[in-house]
Amino acid sequence: MLETPNNAADNFRIEYRGVGKQFANKQSTGDYDEFIIAVKEVDLSVRDGEVVSLIGPSGCGKSTLLNMGSGLYQPSAGEVFVDQQKVDKPNSHVGFMLQKDLLLAWRSIRQNVEFGLEIQGVAASERRNRSSELLEKCRLTGFEEHYPHQLSGGMRQRAALARTLATDPHVLLMDEPFSALDAQTKMILQQDLAETLSSEQKTALFITHDLAESVALSDRVFVMSQRPGTIVEEIDIDLPLRENPMARRHDLQKEVGEYVARLMDLLHVGDMASAVEI
Numbered sequence: 001m002l003e004t005p006n007n008a009a010d011n012f013r014i015e016y017r018g019v020g021k022q023f024a025n026k027q028s029t030g031d032y033d034e035f036i037i038a039v040k041e042v043d044l045s046v047r048d049g050e051v052v053s054l055i056g057p058s059g060c061g062k063s064t065l066l067n068m069g070s071g072l073y074q075p076s077a078g079e080v081f082v083d084q085q086k087v088d089k090p091n092s093h094v095g096f097m098l099q100k101d102l103l104l105a106w107r108s109i110r111q112n113v114e115f116g117l118e119i120q121g122v123a124a125s126e127r128r129n130r131s132s133e134l135l136e137k138c139r140l141t142g143f144e145e146h147y148p149h150q151l152s153g154g155m156r157q158r159a160a161l162a163r164t165l166a167t168d169p170h171v172l173l174m175d176e177p178f179s180a181l182d183a184q185t186k187m188i189l190q191q192d193l194a195e196t197l198s199s200e201q202k203t204a205l206f207i208t209h210d211l212a213e214s215v216a217l218s219d220r221v222f223v224m225s226q227r228p229g230t231i232v233e234e235i236d237i238d239l240p241l242r243e244n245p246m247a248r249r250h251d252l253q254k255e256v257g258e259y260v261a262r263l264m265d266l267l268h269v270g271d272m273a274s275a276v277e278i
């Protein structure tokens with residue numbers, strides 16, 4: 001069933017309203033609660049063409065939040081809308097990249113990248129052109145016919161990124177898309193993604209533990225508390241060059257550093273007393 005929120009005029013492409021999620025606790029006997037509250041009372045919206053990142057301590061509910069945006073989990077409270085439509089199942093015009101790469105083990109890397117295009121009924125020759133182009137971009141040329149288990153963790157992550165981009169979705173939800181990559185590949189792919197997001201006016205919400213990455217790539221950063229996770233701060237990254245994160249880092253080192261320091265404070269990084277794992 002489709003529902004339209006009241007403030008459609010705001011042109012939000014992604015919107016979480018009062019969202020909470022709890023899971024049954026498998027260890028609910030004795031000293032443990034019956035439920036684990038992963039996230040609570042999350043209000044978050046992303047405008048058309050905006051790139052927003054989500055940071056927070058490990059286990060605070062970031063993936064849970066993203067999985068509700070992709071329709072894989074249903075909220076226990078509140079609602080999630082993408083393009084003004086309530087999300088109640090996975091939707092083909094939203095590209096999502098999960099934290100676990102979830103490549104299909106029985107399909108080659110090329111077949112994995114072409115999977116979404118196949119479902120859309122795109123002709124074989126066009127699928128091949130598109131997958132070749134993306135595999136090259138993601139530096140996987142020469143591995144097209146390999147299977148996921150034959151690739152390193154970083155290569156699998158690049159294949160998953162290629163697969164996410166293959167259908168050219170306008171809204172992207174990405175869970176730590178660069179976490180398994182070496183520093184150099186990471187910067188190249190960040191640069192590439194940032195250029196694509198900007199030139200094609202895509203809307204993206206992505207999770208990262210890399211604070212400098214969040215500042216380099218985003219228009220805004222949402223900071224979550226420890227579990228039960230909720231948004232504790234929303235920071236506008238008031239810097240130019242979102243389409244060119246290498247230049248943003250290089251030319252605006254001081255400003256980027258100041259934002260990173262602020263995020264470190266908010267996450268209590270270095271605060272031995274609370275010893276927050278990020």
Ligand SMILES: Nc1ncnc2c1ncn2[C@@H]1O[C@H](COP(=O)(O)OP(=O)(O)OP(=O)(O)O)[C@@H](O)[C@H]1O
Pocket residue numbers: 023024036037038056057058059060061062063064065099227
């Ligand atoms: N399918 C599930 N069933 C039960 N509990 C779950 C499930 N998914 C997540 N959780 C619990 O919800 C909490 C939040 O998990 P989540 O994966 O969202 O954290 P995260 O912020 O993404 O952490 P990380 O940064 O380590 O990836 C954790 O306590 C986790 O055990």
Ligand SMILES: [Mg+2]
Pocket residue numbers: 062063064099175
């Ligand atoms: Mg996660």
